[in-house]
Amino acid sequence: IATLAVKESLRPFDRGAVARIIEYAARLEEDSERLSTHKRSIADLLHEADYWAERNDLVVTGAAEVQQAIDQQQHRASRIRERVQEGIARGIIHIDSAGAVIGQVNGLSVLQLGNFSFGQPSRITATVHIGEGQVVDIEREVEMGGPIHSKGVMILSAFIANRYAQKHPLSLSASLVFEQSYGGVDGDSASMAELCALLSAIAGAPIKQGWAMTGSVDQFGRMQPIGGVNEKIEGFFDVCQSRGLSGEQGVLIPADNVKHLMLRHDVVEACEQGRFRIVPLENVDQALEQLTGESMGEADEQGEYPEGSLNARITARLTEMALIRQQFGEHKDKEGEKEEKGE
Numbered sequence: 001i002a003t004l005a006v007k008e009s010l011r012p013f014d015r016g017a018v019a020r021i022i023e024y025a026a027r028l029e030e031d032s033e034r035l036s037t038h039k040r041s042i043a044d045l046l047h048e049a050d051y052w053a054e055r056n057d058l059v060v061t062g063a064a065e066v067q068q069a070i071d072q073q074q075h076r077a078s079r080i081r082e083r084v085q086e087g088i089a090r091g092i093i094h095i096d097s098a099g100a101v102i103g104q105v106n107g108l109s110v111l112q113l114g115n116f117s118f119g120q121p122s123r124i125t126a127t128v129h130i131g132e133g134q135v136v137d138i139e140r141e142v143e144m145g146g147p148i149h150s151k152g153v154m155i156l157s158a159f160i161a162n163r164y165a166q167k168h169p170l171s172l173s174a175s176l177v178f179e180q181s182y183g184g185v186d187g188d189s190a191s192m193a194e195l196c197a198l199l200s201a202i203a204g205a206p207i208k209q210g211w212a213m214t215g216s217v218d219q220f221g222r223m224q225p226i227g228g229v230n231e232k233i234e235g236f237f238d239v240c241q242s243r244g245l246s247g248e249q250g251v252l253i254p255a256d257n258v259k260h261l262m263l264r265h266d267v268v269e270a271c272e273q274g275r276f277r278i279v280p281l282e283n284v285d286q287a288l289e290q291l292t293g294e295s296m297g298e299a300d301e302q303g304e305y306p307e308g309s310l311n312a313r314i315t316a317r318l319t320e321m322a323l324i325r326q327q328f329g330e331h332k333d334k335e336g337e338k339e340e341k342g343e
Contacts, residue, residue, distance in 0.1 A: 001013060001021055001042070004039065004042060004043050004046055008043060008046065010047065010061070011050050011053050011054075011058070012061070013046070013049070013060070013061045013066075014060050014061065016063035017049065017061050017062050017065065019063065020063045020066040020070075021042065021046070021066055022035065023262065024042075024066070025037070026262050027230065028041060030227070031260050031262070032259055032260065032261060033259055044073075045070065045073075048072065048073065049068070051069075053065045074116070077113065077114070077115070078118070080111070080118075081118040084111075084118075085238055085242065088239055089242055094123055094179065094180060095122075095123055095239055096123070097209060097210055097239055097240050098210055098243075098246070099208075100207060100208050101206055101209060102200055102205065102207070103125055103127060103200050103207075104124070104126075104197060105124050105196050105197045105212075106121050106122070106123065106124070106213070106236065107194070107212070107213065108120075108121055108122070108189075108190070108193075108212050108213070108233075108236060108251070109122055109185075109187075109189070110227070110228035110231050110235075118231050119231040119232040119233065119235025119236065120235050121212055121235055122178050122179070122180075122181065122190070123178075123179040123180065124178055124179070124194055125176075125179055125197060126174060126175065126194065126201045127175050127201060128174045128198070128201045128202050129174075130172060130173070130328075131171065131172055131173025131325075132171070132173065133165070133170035133172065135156070135157040135173075135174045135175075135176065136175040136176070137149070137150060137176055138175055138176065139176075139177065139181070140153070144181070144184055144185055145184070145186065146184060146185065146187070148186050148187050149187060149190075151188060153176060153191065155188070155191060155217060156191050156192075156194055156195040156198070156217055158219045159195065159217065159218075159221050159284070160195075160198070162219060164318050168319060170322075171322040171324075171325040171326075172321050174198055174201070174202075176194050176197070176198065178190075187226075188216040188226075189216055189227070190214070191216045192216060192284065192287060193213045193215075195284055196213070196288055196291055199284070199288060200288070200291070202317050203310050203314045204313065204317075205292045205310055205313070207291045208248075208291055208292070210246065210248045211249070211250055211251070211252060211290065211291055212236040212250075212251050212252070213251065213252035213253070213287065214229065214251070214253055215252070215257075216254075221283050221284040222282065222283050222284075223255070223256075223281050223282055223283055223286075223287065224254060224256070225254045225257045226257065229253055229257045229260050230261065233251045233263060234267055236249075236251055237266075237267050237270070240276065241266075241270070241276075245276055247274055247275050247277075249277070250277030250278055251277075252279050252281055252290055252291070253280055254281065255280040255281060258280050288310055294310050295309050295310065296310045296311050297309025297311045298311075
């Protein structure tokens with residue numbers, strides 16, 4: 001930083017300004033343990049901060065001028081982000097940040113526009129009915145979902161079969177969709193959110209809409225890290241802040257993404273004050289307990305879950321579906337036999 005300031009004939013930067021520039025370099029790298037040394041990006045920031053120091057008649061550039069330069073960079077590129085936030089604020093894009101709904105969760109995605117990226121919440125819904133064990137990914141069916149997204153849906157389907165279909169066939173059909181999505185969808189960073197929405201629909205357990213979540217899932221229900229975690233958190237934070245932070249809102253992230261957190265100062269301040277929460281998680285059980293406020297329950301030696309737990313309710317519902325489908329099949333067989341006999 002000092003070398004660039006001398007080379008570009010800029011004002012000196014005080015220690016607060018240097019610290020803020022280092023934070024900016026870590027944010028560029030999206031990693032609290034690494035720094036970007038991309039000279040052009042750093043030099044552009046130094047020049048803009050120097051400009052604001054000149055406007056303010058300062059001899060030394062401080063942290064306030066560096067922050068003003070960062071804010072102005074984001075403002076110049078944020079027209080689309082502001083339109084998205086406006087659509088949510090006006091109720092054109094449906095995103096709930098209060099109450100509880102069965103089979104509905106706030107997922108998080110990132111939109112990239114040149115060098116500028118921002119997070120956008122998406123309403124993910126799931127419905128279930130009796131069927132042949134198929135989870136329908138509507139995005140894939142209409143050719144709007146990419147291969148990585150389809151892979152995520154297949155993995156969550158495998159998790160459900162592995163955990164809940166050991167004693168009877170999986171006899172449900174389910175559909176998953178990103179509501180109000182009119183462009184392509186790819187990536188598996190919403191697969192954990194899709195799984196939670198699906199399990200919520202099966203158990204009939206409402207999900208608190210004050211939470212949003214991101215993270216992919218493996219076949220054993222473990223939460224896996226994703227990219228763009230800072231932008232995703234900030235996108236939902238902006239929605240909640242515009243409606244008033246209640247202290248009951250926040251974002252669930254994979255525990256492995258904690259090292260990548262380099263958030264805006266207003267988000268950090270809100271978390272310190274308890275007005276917004278960021279909760280790292282390791283698996284689907286922790287996620288559903290946080291989203292619903294109910295216990296998942298652990299299986300005993302016989303594989304039975306505690307009565308009233310979410311796992312017990314999910315198992316009971318899937319067993320009920322299997323019995324109904326079996327009875328329906330037997331009824332159809334009897335009807336077919338009668339037709340053959342001419343009765």
